[in-house]
Amino acid sequence: MEKIKILFLTADPSDSARLRLGQELRDIRERLQLSKQRDRFSLEPRESVRPEDITQAIFDVEPQIIHFSGHGMSTGEICFENSSGRTQPIPPAALANLFKLVANQVNCVILNACHSKIQAEAIAEHIPFVIGMNQSIGDEAAIIFSIGFYKALGAGRSIEDAYKFACLEIQLQGIPEHLTPVFYGKRTEVLPKKPYFNVESFITKDDLRSDKGIDYSNLRALLKAGRWREADEATLNAMLQVTRRKKYGYLDCEHIQKLPHTDLHTIDTLWIKYSQGRFGFSVQKKIYLAFCDKANRVNMYYEDEAWKKFGDAIGWRVNEKWIWHSEASFDISVPQGHLPIVFPKITEPLDQASLVAGLSGYYSVLSGCSVPKDVFYTSPYSFALLRHSGF
DSSP: OOOEEEEEEEOOOTTSOOOOHHHHHHHHHHHHHHSTTGGGEEEEEEOSOOHHHHHHHHHHHOOSEEEEESEEOTTSOEEEEOTTSSEEEEOHHHHHHHHHHTTTTOOEEEEESTTOHHHHHHHTTTSSEEEEESSOOOHHHHHHHHHHHHHHHHTTOOHHHHHHHHHHHHHHTTOTTTTSEEEEEOOOSSOTTSOSOSGGGGOOOOOOOOTTOOOOHHHHHHHHTTOHHHHHHHHHHHHHHHHTOTTTTSOOHHHHHTSOHHHHHHHHHHHHHHTTTSOOHHHHHHHHHHHSOGGGTTTTOOOHHHHHHHHHHHTSEETTEEOOGGGOOOSTTSOTTOOOOOOOSOOOHHHHHHHHHHHHHHHHHHHSSOOOGGGGTTOTTHHHHHTSTTO
16 A cells, blocks of 8 residues: 655754754654554654755655644745754745646645745645645644644545644644634535545555556646646547547547446546546536436436536636637636546537537437537537446
8 A cells, every 4th residue: 555655844943943843743643653544654754954955855755745844934934954053044936946846746735834824825836735824833833733634634534624623723722823824725616525635635556447458647647747738638539549439539429328437437537636636527527416406416317507507617608608628728727627628629610510419419318408509619528428327
């Protein structure tokens, strides 16, 4: 079983107020060792860290979580140590650029240091989950926060839940600093009760199985690099290859139903993992079903109003108009469920009209009503795909 690696960095310069960093490290290690998920974590400490030690520690440990405990300045700098053990501040832009380079590996950064909110905001441009402090924080509150965070994480809770439990631990102790930690992350927008990002999301070993001998390593590489547009195209190409439809450029309803469960699971799992739960076919399906009447959810019947609300929620409809594929966004900041789109590679208007006409009949059978043609602007066969029993 591959472990979730936590790189615990500390710096306590000799010219600053002394902190109980050793106690914090001991308490975190103890909480993880006592947790239900204790076999899933590896805690790797590095103490008295100098700026040049940071990248070396990341190269050596290859962590998914990086935790820094120490001092911060009111101007946003995080304080490390120089060769003499005195304060060596690092500005927010420098650390943000560092985390930009390791964004494909690191999922969470905790800055348990005073005034680290400015730094956390800069890092959050590149890392999915970041925690900082919006003002100075006392030693006791900082330690309690760390204990609470890893206690919850070790219990299998999500990153955001662990942050909330950690703040609660401070409040339970009667310390008026429970609002000091701040969280930056990709929250679930439509289904907040079922966060996709939890302990399982850290595991780096991927299942790339295919019933048709498809190599999904390229799709994984594109998703890992955040190259969403290319990954979207690679997804369509893989599905066309599975169904031997490459020369047609799209999947009809008959071939959608023939897509192997194994391949769909592989594709969907990769999208969910490398987008931290934001993208994937099963994500889209959950969002659509959230808007459906309860009676239609079991067999996923088509509902025109639910489909429109679905389009609005994931950004496929703007100002009550369905967007064309050329208007889609391929960025991690788009609404949850926006990707994948896998728009057919059909550019001729007559061919597109023919495809729309054919699929309109399919929707009409499902819903018992005519379906507006603009439903197909973004993805003509997306409903049939999401209705696949593989999800």
